[in-house]
Amino acid sequence: MNIGDKVRMLRAKEQGIVTRFLPGNQVEIEIEDGFRIPVLRSEIVVVSPMEATRFKPEPIVDPKKPAKPEIVGHVGFYLAFVPLSERGSVKELEVFLVNNTDWDLPFTIGEEREARYTGLHSEVLKARSFTRLGQRYSLSTFENWPTFLIQAIWHRRGAMTLRPPLVKRIKCRAQTFQSHSGPVPVVNQPGHLYQLDVEDTVREEPAKPKAEKPVNATALRESLMGMTDKTQPTPVERPSAxxxxxxxxxxxxxxxxxxxxxxxxxxxxxxxxxxxxxxxxxxxxxxxxxxxxxxxxxxxxxxxxxxxxxxxxxxxxxxxxxxxxxxxxxxx
Structure with a gap:
């Protein structure tokens, strides 16, 4: 058995290509979709070129059996603020847009300040990816942060159910900003994130004018400084083994x-x-x-x-x- 040999498992249907040898009498094989798994040598057998060409099984199609449904990740579009630490302190946060779905998202993002709109960025955000916008916002001016307006169109190749365009306004509030702390998907860093494709983010949209408590920028900065000193920004429920x-x-x-x-x-x-x-x-x-x-x-x-x-x-x-x-x- 050599690297590059085509092998199949004795107790499963998978076939793959040997990519490297591992300790413990194991080999690593690359199977369909390009991912690799470790397997014991005793659990696989080399497929000869003659066998692969002459005895390739024909697919069996059962017309009465319904087609397997396509598995698509439909939700997971986020606006995220990732702290930038400088000598152990947090003074600014950087803005990300994260697409943790299986859809492509042509989008625009801008700022609304009173009656004025300023465009910040636009591009096509591919599935399971993120973009760093380059915008940074200071904690010392938190009370003056704008309302963020995000507009996006859902796109996938092929036939599918049409999804309406997404239009979402996010206004960060000092009273709830810390409650949005958590690991940022795809980016894999701690931060503050707002999910854009669910209805519960409406709480952060501009509401009727009401008296708000003054923002204590120092207290907010100290809470964020404490977050960067920990591996996890908020307690995470540990699942069962x-x-x-x-x-x-x-x-x-x-x-x-x-x-x-x-x-x-x-x-x-x-x-x-x-x-x-x-x-x-x-x-x-x-x-x-x-x-x-x-x-x-x-x-x-x-x-x-x-x-x-x-x-x-x-x-x-x-x-x-x-x-x-x-x-x-x-x-x-």
Missing amino acids: EVDLHIEKLLPTGFGGRTSADLLQIQLQAFEKNLENAIASGMDDITFIHGVGNGVLRNELHRRLGKNPNVAYFEDAQKEKFGYGATKVKIK
């Missing part, structure tokens, strides 16, 4: 008429939340129980794990306990 993603566990009261695609999204949202919390709380590893089924959920979990920069590797977990129905994730 084993997370069951079976839909019966996630929806114990019933499915409520949801479609298969809806149920898959619920499972993926539970996976993303528990993985992010495991990373943020400093766990070494976490196991997701996804079952065997038709492999749609397992394959999507593996695809996302293969792209996550905080994942060292992942593998089938305790086959004698879970069979091939669980994946163990080792966190960096």
